Amino acid sequence: MIDMLVRLYDLPDYGEVYQKVEAAGVILRRPGVYERHLLADWVGTHFSPKWVSEVKVATTRQPVSCFIATRNKEILGFACYDTTAKGFFGPTGVGEGARGLGIGKALLFKALEGLRDEGYAYGFIGGVGPKEFYAKACGAVEIPGSDPGIYADLLPEPE
Numbered sequence: 001m002i003d004m005l006v007r008l009y010d011l012p013d014y015g016e017v018y019q020k021v022e023a024a025g026v027i028l029r030r031p032g033v034y035e036r037h038l039l040a041d042w043v044g045t046h047f048s049p050k051w052v053s054e055v056k057v058a059t060t061r062q063p064v065s066c067f068i069a070t071r072n073k074e075i076l077g078f079a080c081y082d083t084t085a086k087g088f089f090g091p092t093g094v095g096e097g098a099r100g101l102g103i104g105k106a107l108l109f110k111a112l113e114g115l116r117d118e119g120y121a122y123g124f125i126g127g128v129g130p131k132e133f134y135a136k137a138c139g140a141v142e143i144p145g146s147d148p149g150i151y152a153d154l155l156p157e158p159e
Contacts, residue, residue, distance in 0.1 A: 079107035
């Protein structure tokens with residue numbers, strides 16, 4: 001899967017996207033380090049064990065390099081940055097029951113703003129699945145020759 005590049009110095013105002021999810025009762029915020037175990041358990045239940053490792057890295061940073069979406073004190077989704085590699089967005093995921101509400105897009109934007117605010121001019125989206133989504137959402141462009149990129153020698157999960 002190919003990597004994509006995003007111009008962080010040219011991000012638009014995402015206020016409307018944030019207002020939409022907030023109107024649905026969703027809170028977008030960085031998790032507290034004291035919530036690391038809860039977030040890691042949630043990611044492990046809904047997604048990949050490899051992503052649990054990256055969430056744990058994100059919660060060791062100051063500021064925490066992850067955002068979560070919650071409603072009624074329940075995790076709905078997450079997005080990390082600067083964990084896989086410097087300047088990288090991801091991993092990210094939204095629980096099945098919360099998909100289609102714009103939460104994934106809002107978390108993407110929060111993470112990209114986080115990268116920008118830490119001084120990066122460009123952000124990388126590694127091993128992209130939905131290329132069209134990222135191209136439309138944030139103007140991401142494919143990086144030629146980036147497949148398999150840094151994911152070339154991943155260790156397999158035990159069976």
